[in-house]
Amino acid sequence: MTITYQDKQLKVILTDIEGTTTDISFVRDVLFPYSAKHLAAWVRNNLELPVTQDILQQVREFSEKSNLDVEGCISQLINWQSEDKKITPLKSLQGLIWQEGYDKGELKAHIYPDAVEYLKKWHDIGLTLAVYSSGSIAAQKLLFRNTPVGDLTPLFSGYFDTNTGSKKESQSYTAIANEFSVLPQEILFLSDSPQELIAASAANFNVCGLNREAVNVDNDKFTYVNNFSQIQEKILIENA
Ligand SMILES: CSCCC(=O)C(=O)COP(=O)(O)O
Numbered sequence: 001m002t003i004t005y006q007d008k009q010l011k012v013i014l015t016d017i018e019g020t021t022t023d024i025s026f027v028r029d030v031l032f033p034y035s036a037k038h039l040a041a042w043v044r045n046n047l048e049l050p051v052t053q054d055i056l057q058q059v060r061e062f063s064e065k066s067n068l069d070v071e072g073c074i075s076q077l078i079n080w081q082s083e084d085k086k087i088t089p090l091k092s093l094q095g096l097i098w099q100e101g102y103d104k105g106e107l108k109a110h111i112y113p114d115a116v117e118y119l120k121k122w123h124d125i126g127l128t129l130a131v132y133s134s135g136s137i138a139a140q141k142l143l144f145r146n147t148p149v150g151d152l153t154p155l156f157s158g159y160f161d162t163n164t165g166s167k168k169e170s171q172s173y174t175a176i177a178n179e180f181s182v183l184p185q186e187i188l189f190l191s192d193s194p195q196e197l198i199a200a201s202a203a204n205f206n207v208c209g210l211n212r213e214a215v216n217v218d219n220d221k222f223t224y225v226n227n228f229s230q231i232q233e234k235i236l237i238e239n240a
């Protein structure tokens with residue numbers, strides 16, 4: 001069985017998380033407040049770990065304040081967190097904090113049931129599935145490992161985060177296509193973010209927008225759907 005999209009055979013489906021597989025409110029109202037609450041104590045309690053020292057060094061580099069002390073770095077991280085900045089050291093730290101939350105049973109991931117159903121279906125018919133999120137790769141794996149329907153990580157063959165580049169830059173998508181050794185035209189990217197769809201499309205990816213809240217979308221450039229079932233119904237064609 002093969003799947004085509006606008007007459008092109010698809011090999012890879014690359015998905016965003018927040019607003020696409022997962023409710024925005026889970027990320028903004030559960031995950032972000034959890035990391036905000038524990039951020040300062042986590043850094044102070046784990047100062048001796050090499051990963052913490054790496055994060056602090058990256059904070060100094062990204063902020064271009066080379067002499068920030070530990071408390072200065074914590075303040076910078078808290079500011080970035082409150083502005084929802086997708087900056088690598090913050091995203092790495094959030095992943096470490098969420099790991100404790102999942103391990104203690106204080107966090108359980110959200111994933112839309114339609115995303116589960118169609119990710120499984122696409123995996124089972126041989127499509128390669130991958131994730132591209134601003135959340136760190138560790139945070140992505142935690143989320144898909146801790147869903148209410150169990151561990152979904154076996155479905156995915158690749159994970160990409162801000163270490164590959166910004167999701168709003170087309171070069172990031174070119175790098176991902178190269179990683180899979182497929183043509184951009186053989187990849188379908190799913191996201192709720194118009195800027196991400198524009199960047200992926202500029203790299204010649206096929207794109208589909210997710211509009212989970214079914215709001216009026218002022219964009220006739222891309223196809224928008226409300227859920228994964230509509231991706232299957234509206235844009236993919238199965239060939240026996
Ligand atoms: C990996 S779950 C947390 C998602 C996150 O931290 C984030 O910033 C959302 O980014 P996305 O690219 O998935 O919209």
Ligand SMILES: [Mg+2]
Pocket residue numbers: 016017018019020191192193
């Ligand atoms: Mg998103």
